[in-house]
Amino acid sequence: MRRSPCGWGERDLRSLHLLALVQEFGSTCLVARAEDGIRGYIFGFVTPDGTGYVHLIATRDDARGTGLGRRLYAAFAEAAERHGARKLKAITSIENTGSIAFHRSLGFDTKIVDDYNGPGQAMAVFHRDLPLNVSRP
Numbered sequence: 001m002r003r004s005p006c007g008w009g010e011r012d013l014r015s016l017h018l019l020a021l022v023q024e025f026g027s028t029c030l031v032a033r034a035e036d037g038i039r040g041y042i043f044g045f046v047t048p049d050g051t052g053y054v055h056l057i058a059t060r061d062d063a064r065g066t067g068l069g070r071r072l073y074a075a076f077a078e079a080a081e082r083h084g085a086r087k088l089k090a091i092t093s094i095e096n097t098g099s100i101a102f103h104r105s106l107g108f109d110t111k112i113v114d115d116y117n118g119p120g121q122a123m124a125v126f127h128r129d130l131p132l133n134v135s136r137p
Contacts, residue, residue, distance in 0.1 A: 028052070028079045032059075032068055039063045042072040044080065052080030052130070054090040070134040073106060077132035090126045091116065100124050106134065 032040040040059035046052050054076060059068050077088060092099040094112055104110055108126035116123035 028076060028083065030072060030075050030079070032063075032072060040068045040072055042076045044076050046080050046083040046085045050084050050086045052077060052083075052085035052088045054088065057090075067134075069102060070106065074132060074134040077130055081130055085130060087127065087129050088132065091123045092126075094122050094124050096124070106132065 028045050029043045030041065031038055038060070040057070040063055042054060042057040044052060044054040044056075054073075057069060057072060059066075059072075077085075080088070088108070090103060090108070092103075094100075100110060103124075103126040106128070108128045111125050111127075112122055113125050114122045116125060
């Protein structure tokens with residue numbers, strides 16, 4: 001896949017931008033802005049069983065390595081806790097090694113679950129308890 005001209009990496013995430021999530025869970029769908037535009041965002045919600053589920057997190061290419069992703073996750077975790085969350089969960093494809101490494105660096109336990117997204121579609125599933133401490137180890 002070609003690199004995005006707007007600096008968001010090689011993956012086109014537009015199909016994951018579910019505006020209904022933002023409409024219904026605006027307090028846990030967060031955006032990091034700067035003078036030059038959106039730098040990153042995290043979309044998530046809290047489930048009835050007290051899980052803060054992260055649907056999507058992304059940072060612009062020029063914001064990677066600055067700690068923005070960690071700060072977005074921290075802000076989401078705080079918002080999720082205010083809504084009763086006691087734990088966090090996220091998923092990604094098993095090919096997304098960057099996401100897997102990122103979540104592990106935040107202290108998530110990672111499990112590969114066969115058929116998670118349908119027959120033959122394994123996913124990496126992340127879990128961790130709250131609170132979330134995002135300082136680098």
